[in-house]
Amino acid sequence: MNSFTLTQATAVDEAVRDKASHDGSAYLGGGTNLIDLMKENVSRPTHLTSLHKLPLGQIENTADGGLRLGALATNAETAWHPEVEARYPLLSQTILAGATPQLRNMATNGGNLLQRTRCYYFYDLATPCNKREPGTGCSAVGGYNRILGILGTSESCIATHPSDMCVALAALEAVVRVQGPDGERTIKFEDFHRLPGDTPELDNNLKPGELIVGLDLPKKGFEKHYTYLKLRDRTSYAFALVSVAAALELDGNTITDARLALGGVAHKPWRDKEAEEMLKGQPATADTFRKVAAKVVTGAKGYGSNDFKIELAKRAIVRALKQATEMDYTKDDNAFLNSNP
Numbered sequence: 001m002n003s004f005t006l007t008q009a010t011a012v013d014e015a016v017r018d019k020a021s022h023d024g025s026a027y028l029g030g031g032t033n034l035i036d037l038m039k040e041n042v043s044r045p046t047h048l049t050s051l052h053k054l055p056l057g058q059i060e061n062t063a064d065g066g067l068r069l070g071a072l073a074t075n076a077e078t079a080w081h082p083e084v085e086a087r088y089p090l091l092s093q094t095i096l097a098g099a100t101p102q103l104r105n106m107a108t109n110g111g112n113l114l115q116r117t118r119c120y121y122f123y124d125l126a127t128p129c130n131k132r133e134p135g136t137g138c139s140a141v142g143g144y145n146r147i148l149g150i151l152g153t154s155e156s157c158i159a160t161h162p163s164d165m166c167v168a169l170a171a172l173e174a175v176v177r178v179q180g181p182d183g184e185r186t187i188k189f190e191d192f193h194r195l196p197g198d199t200p201e202l203d204n205n206l207k208p209g210e211l212i213v214g215l216d217l218p219k220k221g222f223e224k225h226y227t228y229l230k231l232r233d234r235t236s237y238a239f240a241l242v243s244v245a246a247a248l249e250l251d252g253n254t255i256t257d258a259r260l261a262l263g264g265v266a267h268k269p270w271r272d273k274e275a276e277e278m279l280k281g282q283p284a285t286a287d288t289f290r291k292v293a294a295k296v297v298t299g300a301k302g303y304g305s306n307d308f309k310i311e312l313a314k315r316a317i318v319r320a321l322k323q324a325t326e327m328d329y330t331k332d333d334n335a336f337l338n339s340n341p
């Protein structure tokens with residue numbers, strides 16, 4: 001691990017100034033991703049601006065009926081907060097599906113958004129990787145890509161964004177609040193992360209030096225009909241192969257509003273607004289869900305070892321929408337699919 005200097009900032013302005021005044025610096029949240037990357041020499045900051053002492057740990061109601069999550073609130077504090085559990089249970093469910101209790105006690109909300117991909121080659125300094133070293137090539141295209149992307153990929157990079165929490169934030173239309181050298185601004189969640197295109201080294205649309213200070217959740221939390229279905233190689237301590245956040249509003253059996261976002265399939269949480277529109281006004285049946293699932297994977301592309309994800313995503317969407325409708329995770333899928341047109 002390379003040596004580095006460290007500042008413990010106590011105010012947001014101070015943190016932004018400190019980072020701007022050190023070339024090659026990085027913000028330090030819970031450190032659960034950044035320190036690993038530094039140990040592996042994937043990331044080599046020469047200075048860290050620690051955020052631990054910033055007053056950004058609150059979770060509080062907003063005047064418009066929403067909820068503001070501080071960037072320094074831990075993932076555990078957020079998932080177990082009474083307002084989040086009651087009003088945004090989809091968010092709690094996604095956070096608790098990720099990592100381990102120990103990691104969630106350290107990981108911060110800001111850091112969760114900015115965790116790097118888990119592509120094997122990104123961590124392997126002996127192999128080319130456009131994200132780690134722009135212009136060197138992508139080892140995953142034509143290589144082993146079981147965990148990598150099928151939607152919105154480019155020939156430069158097929159990495160996925162690994163966060164569970166971000167899949168709910170996409171579905172719930174969160175807004176990211178940031179402060180940087182040029183002042184404060186907000187970024188709609190759908191505009192926060194990027195697709196790889198020709199610049200896979202850029203994961204998001206933050207400007208240099210910008211600090212995430214919080215996340216705003218709108219009033220609507222879909223607390224009656226929601227689910228997060230995470231499919232992975234192990235049932236805990238593993239990243240999603242495919243995950244689905246589904247949230248519905250129902251009038252009887254008719255869908256009046258819908259949100260649908262996928263994780264583990266793209267460089268960013270993959271929200272499909274057209275699929276959501278397809279759901280509105282339709283009966284909540286297996287037939288409706290199958291049509292929507294087929295639409296979501298239109299244009300999906302497998303790269304060999306991850307071809308299976310296309311069918312897996314379709315099935316996961318149908319099951320997640322069914323779970324969100326029934327809010328009973330114990331019922332047999334086959335019974336629903338066979339009895340329900």
Ligand SMILES: Cc1cc2nc3c(=O)[nH]c(=O)nc-3n(C[C@H](O)[C@H](O)[C@H](O)COP(=O)(O)OP(=O)(O)OC[C@H]3O[C@@H](n4cnc5c(N)ncnc54)[C@H](O)[C@@H]3O)c2cc1C
Pocket residue numbers: 026027028029030031032033034035036051071072075097098099100103106107108109110111112113114115162163164165210211212213237238239240
């Ligand atoms: C073994 C293991 C298993 C895991 N499993 C899962 C999983 O299943 N699902 C999942 O979603 N996640 C998983 N994670 C990832 C974990 O959720 C992230 O590491 C964590 O959320 C990152 O938060 P942090 O505060 O520790 O970030 P840090 O490691 O401190 O920082 C990450 C990045 O964000 C930047 N940063 C941090 N805070 C801010 C801020 N406020 N403003 C601007 N930049 C900032 C840092 O500079 C750095 O680039 C796992 C991690 C490990 C180690």
Ligand code: SF4
Pocket residue numbers: 117119120121122128129130131132137138139140141148156157158159200
């Ligand atoms: S998929 Fe992206 S992160 Fe993985 S090797 Fe290719 S360029 Fe690197």
